[in-house]
Amino acid sequence: MDLSILTEDLLRRIMGFADDGAVLIHRVVSHQIRFSGNKIDIGKTWRETSISLMMDKDKKVNILNLSYPGVKNIDEVLEAAKKTLEKSQPRPIYAELPDPPPSYPSIGDKVDKRILDRPDLLADVAKVSIDEALVSGARRVSGAVRGNYVEIYLATSKANTVLSDSYTNVYLDVRAFVDGEDSGHASQLARNIDGLDPERLGREAGETAKLSTKTVSVDPGRYDTVATPNAAAALVNLVGNSASGFYVLMGRSFFRDRLGDDVAYEGLTINDNPHSPLSRIPRSFDDEAMPTRKNTIIKEGRLTTYLHNRFTAKVFDADLTGNAGWIMPSAWHLEVSPGDMSRDELVEELDHGFILNNVTYIRFQNHIKGDFSGVIRDGLFYVENGEIKGAVKGLRFSDNMPRILNNIVGIGKDVENIFHWWIRLDVTTPSLLIKDCGYTKAFGL
Amino acid sequence: MLSEDLVFKALDKALSLGAGYAEARLQSDKEYTIILRNGGLEAYGLGVNEGLAVRVVVDGSMGFATTDVLESNEVLETADQAVKLARVQGEGGIEMAEVPSYSVSYSVIQKKKFEDISMEEKVAYLEDIDREIRSLSNDVKIPSRTLIMSFRLTEKYLATSDGIIVRSIVPRLILMGYIVLSYGDRSITRFTGVGGSMGWEGIDTWDPIKWFRDNTRDLTNVIKNAKPVEPGYYDIILGPETAGLAAHEGCGHPFELDRIMGREGAQAGESFMKIEMLGDKISSEEVTVIDDPTLPNSYGFYLYDDEGVKARPRKLIDRGVVNEFLMNRETAAILGLESNAAARAAAYNREPIVRMANTYFAAGSYSFEELIEDVERGIYLKSFGEWNIDDRRFNMRFIGQEAYLIEKGELKHPLLNPVFEITTPKFYASIDAVDKNLEFGPATCGKSDPHQGVPVYVGGPNIRVRKVYVSPPV
Numbered sequence: 001m002d003l004s005i006l007t008e009d010l011l012r013r014i015m016g017f018a019d020d021g022a023v024l025i026h027r028v029v030s031h032q033i034r035f036s037g038n039k040i041d042i043g044k045t046w047r048e049t050s051i052s053l054m055m056d057k058d059k060k061v062n063i064l065n066l067s068y069p070g071v072k073n074i075d076e077v078l079e080a081a082k083k084t085l086e087k088s089q090p091r092p093i094y095a096e097l098p099d100p101p102p103s104y105p106s107i108g109d110k111v112d113k114r115i116l117d118r119p120d121l122l123a124d125v126a127k128v129s130i131d132e133a134l135v136s137g138a139r140r141v142s143g144a145v146r147g148n149y150v151e152i153y154l155a156t157s158k159a160n161t162v163l164s165d166s167y168t169n170v171y172l173d174v175r176a177f178v179d180g181e182d183s184g185h186a187s188q189l190a191r192n193i194d195g196l197d198p199e200r201l202g203r204e205a206g207e208t209a210k211l212s213t214k215t216v217s218v219d220p221g222r223y224d225t226v227a228t229p230n231a232a233a234a235l236v237n238l239v240g241n242s243a244s245g246f247y248v249l250m251g252r253s254f255f256r257d258r259l260g261d262d263v264a265y266e267g268l269t270i271n272d273n274p275h276s277p278l279s280r281i282p283r284s285f286d287d288e289a290m291p292t293r294k295n296t297i298i299k300e301g302r303l304t305t306y307l308h309n310r311f312t313a314k315v316f317d318a319d320l321t322g323n324a325g326w327i328m329p330s331a332w333h334l335e336v337s338p339g340d341m342s343r344d345e346l347v348e349e350l351d352h353g354f355i356l357n358n359v360t361y362i363r364f365q366n367h368i369k370g371d372f373s374g375v376i377r378d379g380l381f382y383v384e385n386g387e388i389k390g391a392v393k394g395l396r397f398s399d400n401m402p403r404i405l406n407n408i409v410g411i412g413k414d415v416e417n418i419f420h421w422w423i424r425l426d427v428t429t430p431s432l433l434i435k436d437c438g439y440t441k442a443f444g445l
Numbered sequence: 446m447l448s449e450d451l452v453f454k455a456l457d458k459a460l461s462l463g464a465g466y467a468e469a470r471l472q473s474d475k476e477y478t479i480i481l482r483n484g485g486l487e488a489y490g491l492g493v494n495e496g497l498a499v500r501v502v503v504d505g506s507m508g509f510a511t512t513d514v515l516e517s518n519e520v521l522e523t524a525d526q527a528v529k530l531a532r533v534q535g536e537g538g539i540e541m542a543e544v545p546s547y548s549v550s551y552s553v554i555q556k557k558k559f560e561d562i563s564m565e566e567k568v569a570y571l572e573d574i575d576r577e578i579r580s581l582s583n584d585v586k587i588p589s590r591t592l593i594m595s596f597r598l599t600e601k602y603l604a605t606s607d608g609i610i611v612r613s614i615v616p617r618l619i620l621m622g623y624i625v626l627s628y629g630d631r632s633i634t635r636f637t638g639v640g641g642s643m644g645w646e647g648i649d650t651w652d653p654i655k656w657f658r659d660n661t662r663d664l665t666n667v668i669k670n671a672k673p674v675e676p677g678y679y680d681i682i683l684g685p686e687t688a689g690l691a692a693h694e695g696c697g698h699p700f701e702l703d704r705i706m707g708r709e710g711a712q713a714g715e716s717f718m719k720i721e722m723l724g725d726k727i728s729s730e731e732v733t734v735i736d737d738p739t740l741p742n743s744y745g746f747y748l749y750d751d752e753g754v755k756a757r758p759r760k761l762i763d764r765g766v767v768n769e770f771l772m773n774r775e776t777a778a779i780l781g782l783e784s785n786a787a788a789r790a791a792a793y794n795r796e797p798i799v800r801m802a803n804t805y806f807a808a809g810s811y812s813f814e815e816l817i818e819d820v821e822r823g824i825y826l827k828s829f830g831e832w833n834i835d836d837r838r839f840n841m842r843f844i845g846q847e848a849y850l851i852e853k854g855e856l857k858h859p860l861l862n863p864v865f866e867i868t869t870p871k872f873y874a875s876i877d878a879v880d881k882n883l884e885f886g887p888a889t890c891g892k893s894d895p896h897q898g899v900p901v902y903v904g905g906p907n908i909r910v911r912k913v914y915v916s917p918p919v
Contacts, residue, residue, distance in 0.1 A: 031530070034894065036707045039537065043530030044509040046794055047523075048496070063490035068513040069473075070493045081491070087564040092485030120533045142710030144894050173894075175711035180837060185711075250482065251589035251625035251634060327480070327488045365831035365844050365862060367634045368625065371918060373842060375835045377714075396833075396842060396866065398919045421712040421894055440864070442840045443914035444871025 001071075003027060003049070004162045007153040010053060010074070015157055017082045018055035020097050022156040022326070024287055026050045029149045031119035033126045036142035038134065040126060045119060054326050055081065056097070059090035063326055095314040097288055100159040104284045104291045107275050110167035112192030115147035121193055122147055122170075129174045129202035136206025138176030138184070144421075145172045147193065150281075156289045163289060169280045172196050173420045175378070176205035181393055184208025185230060185358050185378035187420035189280055208357060208379045216390035218382050220441040224353035225434045226346045226383075226412075233418035233427035234359040234374065236334050238401055239270055240425045243297045243305075245312030246328035247367075254370030254401050258303050259316075264405035266301040267339060272323070274332035278417040280426040281332050288324040292332065295321050298405075307331055336429040339411030346412050346433045348386035354437070355381040355388070359397050360422040370401035373440070394445045399438040407435040451520045452604045455499045458524035460606055464501035464531070466541050467524075468605040470751060471497050471515075472793035476597040477559065481571040483590055484579070489564075496793040499527040506537035507775075511794040542777040542784045544754050546608025551748045553615050555644025559596045562645045567594060570648065571620075577658045578624060585665040589625035593638075594618075601751075609753030615746060617900055618647045619887050622657055628668040634830070635664060635846065640887035641902075642746040650742075663827075663847050671861040674850075676916040680823035681865060682816050682851070682909050685884035687829045687843055688806055689903030693890070695869045696734045697804040699838035700761045700769075701787070702776040704799070712894045714836020717869065718767070720780065725767045728873040731809050732908075734762040736771060738786065738802035744887035745901040747789070751797035754786040761804075762873075773799050791897035798893050806905035809879025816880050816909045823851035824863055824915060834869075842866040844918065863915045871913075878909040 007023045014021035030046045049068040054061065062085045070077060114121060122145045133141040147170040154163045171189040185208070186201040227235065242253040255263065273294040274283050283292050288310055296304050306316060309324035323329040347355060357379035365371040374397045382389045410433030419426035452469040459467035473495040480487040496513035497520055508531030512523040571592045578590055596618045603611045619640030626633045637660050639651040683691060698704065699716040707715055737758035738747045748756050752774050760768045772780075773788035776799060788797035817825070830846035843865045850857040867875075885904030891897070 032895070033534075034708075036710045040506070040534040041708055042507040042509055042796065043534055044796065045526045045530050046511050047526075048511070048513050048794060060486075061488065063488060065490065065492035065494075067494045067496055069495045069515050077491075077493075084489070084491075084564050088489065089486045089568060091487070092483075119530060123533045140707060140710070142707060144711060146894075173711050177707075177710065177715075180715070180717070249589070250591050250623060252623070360836065361833040363831045363833045364634070365918065366632060368627075368632045371831070373831060373833060375833050375840070377836055394840060396840070421896075438919040440842075440866055440916075440919055442842070442866040442868050442871075444868035445840070 003151065003153050004164060007155045007162045011155045011157065013078055014053060014055045018057050020056035020157045022054045022097060024052040025153040027151040029116050030146060031122055032144060032146040033122045034144045035126050035130060038130050038141050040123065043119060043123065055085060057085050059094040060085055060088045061091060062088065093311060093314055095310040097156050097158050098290055098310060098320055100289045101291050105275060107282045107284055110191060110282050112168045114193055115168040115170050116149040125172060125196055125198045129172060129198035132199045132202030133174060133176040133206035136203045137210030138178060138206040140177040141174065143172065143174040146170065154285060154289055159289050163285050165284055167282050168192065170196060171419050172198060172201055174201045174205040176209040178209045178213050182209050182212040183378050184212065187230065187418055189278065189417045189419040189426050191277065212379050212391040214390045215393055216382050218392045220395060220439045222436040222438055224350050225356050225437040226350065227356045227432045227434060229414065229416035229418055229429050229431060230358045231356040232429045232432045234362060234423055235404060236270060236336055236427045236429055237423045237425050238362065239297065240272065240331035240334045243307050243331060244329050245306040245308045245316060248306055249312065249315060252367040254368060255303055256368055259306065261303055262301050263303045263402065264298050264301045265408035267411055268298055268301055268405065268408055269296065269337040270298040271296050271335050272307065272331040272333065273335050276333055276335055276428065278428050279333035280419055283332065286322045286324040287326055290320050290322045290324060292322040331425055334425055334427045338413045338415050338430045341410055341412050343412050343414045343431050346410050346431055347383055349410060349433055350383040350386060352384050355383060372401065373398040395439040395441055397437065398440045404434055404437065409433050409435050448515055449602050451497060451515060451517065452602055454517060455497065455520050455524045456604055456606055458521045459499055459501045459528055462525060462528040464503050464528055466502040466606055467499065468603065468752065469497060469499050470793065471602040473600045474597055474792055476595060479567055479571060479594045481575060481592045484572060484575045486568060494792055497523065498793050499524045500796060501527045501531055502539050502541060503528055503531035504536045505539050506531040506534040507539050509796045539775055540778040541774040542782065544607060544609060544774065544784065548610040549749060550612035552613060553642050553746065555616050557645035559616065559618060559644050574654050574657050577654050578661045581661050581665055585626055585628045585668055587624060587626055587661065591623040593621045603751065603753055605753050611749040611753050613749065615642050616644055617642050617744060618644065620653045624661060626664055626668050631668050633664050633668050633846065635660065638887060641742045641744050643742050667847050667859040671859040673917050674860045674863040674915060678912050679915045680820045680909060680911050681913055682823065682825045682907050684827035684907055685882065685904050686886060687826050688905040688908045689886065690829060690832060691841065691872065692734050692806050692905055693801065693804045693903045694834045695838060695841055695872060696761055697736055697801040699869065700771050701799045702770040702772045705770065706776060706779065709892065713892045717837040717839040722767050726765050727767060727870060728762060728765040729877055730764045731879045732762055732765050732873065732876050733760060733807035734804065735760055735807055736801050736804045740803045740902065743803045743885065743902045745802035747802065750786040750788040751790045752784065752788040754784045754788065756786040759785050771799050771801065773797065789899050791899050795897045800892065800899050801890055801901050803885065803902035805885065806879055806908055808881050808883045808906045811878050811880040813880050813882060813907055816878055816907055817851055817856065818854040820851045820854060824860060825849045825851055825856060826863065826865065830862065839869050841869060841872060862918050864918055865913065865915055867913055872910065875910045875913055876908055877911050880907045882906050
């Protein structure tokens, strides 16, 4: 079925009873190779079409999400939706769907058809990364490589055309082990398969795992820290989440009531930029048909904007930012503006401190205050006078996000594009030098 | 109604292409969601996720493919894709533990069908909860209240090449709330809820209005009166919510045999447990941890897993001794054992992997008063805010949200976020008593790549952990 025609047809049906409406269709073909213990565990493939319908009437809003089989019962589904809409309540804060602009940004070539047609290439990528990690000192290697081809179709009652977009992305996640706790990790995201460097990732993961075998004992406490891009990406993810206007309203944001304030180190600038050639989701329009754009969330330490859809923009009396999901706005692709220091120069700044390679399993004790902790893995190295003394085991990263943002004192130029299992948003970031990070230790170690 | 003949077309095709093992699963998940924020209807919607998955083993390698186009040609193409994805790997060593063939069906009957309850009544119920919470606001403010009602009806039809056919229908209802309290410069963010495999009758069973009212009321006391905890050694009583989390994270996950064997190494992680630890004593005889998918009306309920294996309660720790791991057919075959039916898939487009269902400490013989009465200096950690655990499940951390000091056998004032950070072996070795009060709560357990969130119960009785180090937050 032509999905553009289906999009148009579904919108026409919605507009038979609604004041406003929108139809969003995603068609996704994905392949994945997962591996562990130096061998491939499974190859997977998905072919899916998801259909989302939104309808407004008298300031009431109803949303339906259907997989493709739902189309065959669409008359029945829409009749039920119409009745539900009638019995519902108006939203306390309502804004109409926005009028679309005359044009949308062009993001260039975004599709590598080999990701769609050649899953065998992904198996090759997996094998190369395994071999390289083993050569570099690992005994066991695990990971996954996944490629996605995505088509999007969007029609809203404010526009007179069906918008469409397509892109591919591929990402590789490699984790190498020497022994139980001695691990290294490397990940990479690209838009085409040639953008992946499985040899480098395997080598980095293997070398880090090997380096982790030489351990030193260090007490918990506060230490200056160089967060390498993997770890920095995990922290920057928290900034992206907290910038969503929806999370601010819900009380799940440490940026609540901070708009316009200095919230971070004056050298820190964080953008949300779907137009980056490294963005996993290089969309030219958001789910309300507004053009996407580069938004600067933090500019030289100052919180400059929340990210909005039509409802949160209304609450905050703000302009739309091109980040709409129908229920909540979200960032697309975060990028930290690089500094001018090499990673070695950042490490040289440590009299006694840590190189932190990964923070996972981050949980907040209090989202508004920003108190959280995260599990450290894949290499925490103790440094004295700029020299690595050994790996440290058993510590936990326990701190507060507003404090961390203010305690950044240096930004590297070693930019990497990070996306892996533990983070939701892809992030382009260099290493960050952060003063006085908190580390705790479990009883019984 | 699922088109069941498509399952057999997929199986036949996969076998004709050389698969040594094949399974095909049709699954439909129909989900209704209503979100109320600060008393106003934020969003509501219906989601239908329906399709077919084919999983095969070809020359010892595993392939998995899915489609949501439920037509004959597409299903045959999907079987072909699964076989191709297995073949690109080359020869592997995967075998599936044997299971006798049978054809069964089961369903959980909704006494009050969720679909028959009007939209007005559902929204009104959430409004009642919101009103009840709001009424507790005085000098303690409750500025943000987000309530979510979600109902999912899961229908499955599974067939395997070794002759298993399983049909099932399970409804699941859950009410969750995210509540923000503030008092001066203090704030608390609380996420809690009730749920299970039931229809609208769950509302009568769980009394969610009371649940949210009591939770919020207790926290208004905590936010006003909590005092910082003095760092030092304490005996800790974990309430059912926190004990349940400890059972899930510190026993359930590390006892998943795929993690022990390294299959989740780059994602959720591996395990500190080793196969050789079967039979080891790791705790007192008071401690038995069970994972039981067959608990009636539980959130993690099923009677047959997604590989068609008949479910049973699994005693992971039996009176202090490591008794069995959670296994699917693939991992059980490596040990030469039978699967204990732990294979679950979160949706039609996810592979079945080793998962928990309802994991809990079995009830003991003590009363709550008996747990407390000989505690000289302790903490009753009733609920938690933050938690995490390392990817080998060796190093746990819980921060109390509702927690009280215990002195000379008596509950005293609330404490401000006591931090309890301990290794899993030390935790189990320090439990000396378990009470009779078994309680459960719903949760979503995350694992795998792509992510799979499956419904589970976590819970248990109150448990006593002797002499552990507690500190204030950093």
